[in-house]
Amino acid sequence: MKSRFDDFIEKLPKSVHDNTRSYIGTNVAVFIPHTYKIEKGIIHDDYHFVIFHTTPPCATINNKEYQFKSGTLLCMSPGTEITVGVAKNKSQAKYAAISVKKDFFEDIFLKIVGNKKMKSVIYDNHYSYKTLDLLEFFMQEFIYLDIPSPLMIECIETQIVIQLLRDMGLDPIINKINHVQEKSYVKQAIIYIESYYNSNITINEICNAIYISPCHFQRIFKNEMNKTPYQYILEFRLKKAKEKLKEENTSIEEIAMQCGFLNSGHFSTVFKKSEGKTPSEYRNSLKLAVKEK
Structure with a gap:
């Protein structure tokens, strides 16, 4: 036939x-x-x-x-x-x-x-x-x-x-479900990053914690946050570092370790690239701003 x-x-x-x-x-x-x-x-x-x-x-x-x-x-x-x-x-x-x-x-x-x-x-x-x-x-x-x-x-x-x-x-229904799931994965990843930013966390560690493949995770994180996981980790570490630089009794070396940087040299290099000044210069500018008030 x-x-x-x-x-x-x-x-x-x-x-x-x-x-x-x-x-x-x-x-x-x-x-x-x-x-x-x-x-x-x-x-x-x-x-x-x-x-x-x-x-x-x-x-x-x-x-x-x-x-x-x-x-x-x-x-x-x-x-x-x-x-x-x-x-x-x-x-x-x-x-x-x-x-x-x-x-x-x-x-x-x-x-x-x-x-x-x-x-x-x-x-x-x-x-x-x-x-x-x-x-x-x-x-x-x-x-x-x-x-x-x-x-x-x-x-x-x-x-x-x-x-x-x-x-x-x-399939619009599946796309909607997937989007909700992806937002949940990103939210879990952010909680993990903000909890362990001060350690040497890796993408694989984050993915193992939330049960998702690294390739898929990096794609959905970039789509949702408009930045890579590495960029988010670095930005959060810098944010915490700037908060700690307000504390005069905490050394640059201690802040570097507390915020997950390899050492004070690495911290200074990354900080200056982001902020246009070294951590010490940033701390001095905070002091100057307080005096001017």
Whole structure:
């Protein structure tokens, strides 16, 4: 029986198709190739997604060259043309390609996103392990059952599309939940920083305390605070140092140690770069201001 994806399969060179595991449902097809279709353009009639498990060769998409990385989720809308370059590394390709029928995808897209249109190419997203799990469930229906359940297949197809939309950052409900979670992570990090600023705290220590990956943490902190965690730590240390410089009986060396600086020399260098004067000069200016009053 003719599949809804035969038109796409016919565009693939026989050498590629013969080395590809294919799992074809009613609305979604998953392909696990062992090579790339090299130096010949292919235009997708449906929505097409590629999950890269390793760094692929350069690709030209709609006449623009891209170099994708391992972990990237490439999303292409109908009419997108892609040409894959020659691989420098001759080892086996590791990626998964997902085709979703145009009408099926757009029906779910409309229900989830509303009237917005998806960009023609979205390439700077990262796939989630939830997506990989759903693809695994989808393929298992074909691997372990002689006659896959059409209802089960359709249910998983719907979940795959919804999860892809979430990975693309297009589910407004999930985005709202994520934003609340991210604000909570940043708030916890600030509490930790302001509690332990006087010690040699690291990004890894902060992330271990609030249970978040360093890469994700640094991104959400910068987005929320408009500065990096390191900048926040340094600014808070300087703020505390300026408060302590008002205390005449506390030496510069003691303040440096109390505020988490390596030594008095490091403290003076950082302080002058920020304030335009050394800690001693800053303390003297405070004394002068008091006398003038």
